[in-house]
Amino acid sequence: MKEAMESYEAVIVGGGPAGSTTAYRLATAGVKTLVLDRAHFPREKPCGGGVTLRGAKQLPFSIDPVVETTASAIDFRLQYGAESRHAYDAPIVLMTRRSRLDAYLLEKAAEAGAEVRQGARVRELRPDLSRPEAIGDGFRVKADVILGADGANGVCAAAIGSARSQWDALAYEGNADRALYSSPRYENSMLFEVGTVPGGYAWIFPKGDHTNFGVGGWFREGPQMKAHLARLCGSHGVDVDRLSGVRGYRIPLRGPDTQVFLGRFALIGDAAGLADPLSGDGMYEAFTSGRLASENALRILGGHDRDFSRYRAALRAELGRHSAISWLAKLILERRPRAGYRIATSKIAGRLFYGDVSGTRSVRLPLPAPAAGSLQRLAQTRLLPA
Numbered sequence: 001m002k003e004a005m006e007s008y009e010a011v012i013v014g015g016g017p018a019g020s021t022t023a024y025r026l027a028t029a030g031v032k033t034l035v036l037d038r039a040h041f042p043r044e045k046p047c048g049g050g051v052t053l054r055g056a057k058q059l060p061f062s063i064d065p066v067v068e069t070t071a072s073a074i075d076f077r078l079q080y081g082a083e084s085r086h087a088y089d090a091p092i093v094l095m096t097r098r099s100r101l102d103a104y105l106l107e108k109a110a111e112a113g114a115e116v117r118q119g120a121r122v123r124e125l126r127p128d129l130s131r132p133e134a135i136g137d138g139f140r141v142k143a144d145v146i147l148g149a150d151g152a153n154g155v156c157a158a159a160i161g162s163a164r165s166q167w168d169a170l171a172y173e174g175n176a177d178r179a180l181y182s183s184p185r186y187e188n189s190m191l192f193e194v195g196t197v198p199g200g201y202a203w204i205f206p207k208g209d210h211t212n213f214g215v216g217g218w219f220r221e222g223p224q225m226k227a228h229l230a231r232l233c234g235s236h237g238v239d240v241d242r243l244s245g246v247r248g249y250r251i252p253l254r255g256p257d258t259q260v261f262l263g264r265f266a267l268i269g270d271a272a273g274l275a276d277p278l279s280g281d282g283m284y285e286a287f288t289s290g291r292l293a294s295e296n297a298l299r300i301l302g303g304h305d306r307d308f309s310r311y312r313a314a315l316r317a318e319l320g321r322h323s324a325i326s327w328l329a330k331l332i333l334e335r336r337p338r339a340g341y342r343i344a345t346s347k348i349a350g351r352l353f354y355g356d357v358s359g360t361r362s363v364r365l366p367l368p369a370p371a372a373g374s375l376q377r378l379a380q381t382r383l384l385p386a
């Protein structure tokens with residue numbers, strides 16, 4: 001039997017950080033909003049769980065109730081050797097567990113009035129209709145606007161031909177409890193081991209009652225990820241086989257020309273491939289894209305805009321020049337890890353990191369957006385495998 005077609009003003013596919021915060025914004029504005037997520041919350045999402053202050057500043061409410069600890073220093077080590085620290089007077093990153101953070105954000109959306117349907121997997125999107133549709137197991141929904149927030153492995157990006165790219169990254173991580181690992185040095189610091197994983201780095205993040213060990217790099221490094229993680233753990237005296245919750249996940253990284261909307265359907269967060277190519281962080285971008293898309297959605301619902309083209313332009317203006325500088329820095333770190341390490345550990349870089357991560361002064365390429373886009377394309381091309 002064919003299911004009855006349901007109707008909403010806004011449907012959001014995926015209730016992760018991008019989807020839940022967008023639902024919160026739309027529901028708060030009085031929009032009849034439905035969130036569909038295939039999972040039941042709390043659910044795990046492979047992630048270091050570090051929310052930069054600039055990310056937290058994007059949110060219209062505090063996430064303090066789910067912050068485990070904070071980091072106020074960044075340590076860099078070059079190929080498990082030389083080490084250098086930038087220490088700050090105040091926290092710059094809020095350390096969370098994604099199971100708690102995401103459940104909290106989704107709860108906020110529900111409190112604001114969004115209908116949240118869990119265990120609802122969307123199988124098919126029809127984005128090209130005047131009222132786009134989402135079809136899943138046992139439901140069919142149409143809406144005035146649909147936001148695709150189903151992350152790296154969802155169906156939304158593929159629905160508008162933006163699924164995979166040659167630059168996609170993979171990250172692999174696990175946790176060491178205090179009995180296994182504790183280091184006063186890294187209690188409130190994030191350690192980045194650079195020049196260790198092709199296309200990325202290794203990290204150690206403090207989490208209150210445990211420490212998160214992770215490695216990230218090119219997606220094609222997949223078969224080597226366990227060995228990279230073992231090397232990171234070994235260099236800190238930890239047996240990789242004793243980590244708990246070890247898992248990996250794709251981080252889509254796309255170019256400046258990637259399609260992010262079709263008519264009244266738009267991609268946000270990881271579904272749009274917005275994570276920072278240098279750090280692999282994607283929550284700031286998830287929150288930012290959700291904010292920009294919800295502004296455009298409200299204009300569509302109010303009859304002021306016809307589609308999400310304003311969102312695409314806003315995304316380029318707000319994230320484009322930052323993304324370009326990250327691709328250029330990634331190129332340097334990849335081709336010249338020693339030079340990259342020297343730059344990253346310089347005093348000026350320490351000040352730039354502080355401004356950027358704390359959200360007081362964003363680091364952007366000081367060029368018009370089209371020129372930044374061209375440099376980004378160049379860096380991306382140079383980073384392709386020979």
Ligand SMILES: Cc1cc2nc3c(=O)[nH]c(=O)nc-3n(C[C@H](O)[C@H](O)[C@H](O)COP(=O)(O)OP(=O)(O)OC[C@H]3O[C@@H](n4cnc5c(N)ncnc54)[C@H](O)[C@@H]3O)c2cc1C
Nearest residue numbers: 014016017018038047048049050122151171269270282283
């Ligand atoms: C190992 C690792 C470490 C990372 N560390 C950090 C970090 O420390 N800081 C940081 O800022 N970023 C980090 N990132 C990136 C960050 O995890 C992502 O950028 C972020 O989760 C993006 O949020 P999202 O809402 O777009 O997608 P997601 O968090 O992936 O949420 C997508 C949601 O969609 C649902 N879904 C998927 N498919 C469907 C479907 N067909 N139908 C319905 N629902 C569906 C899923 O259940 C999920 O709840 C890391 C990534 C990895 C892999």
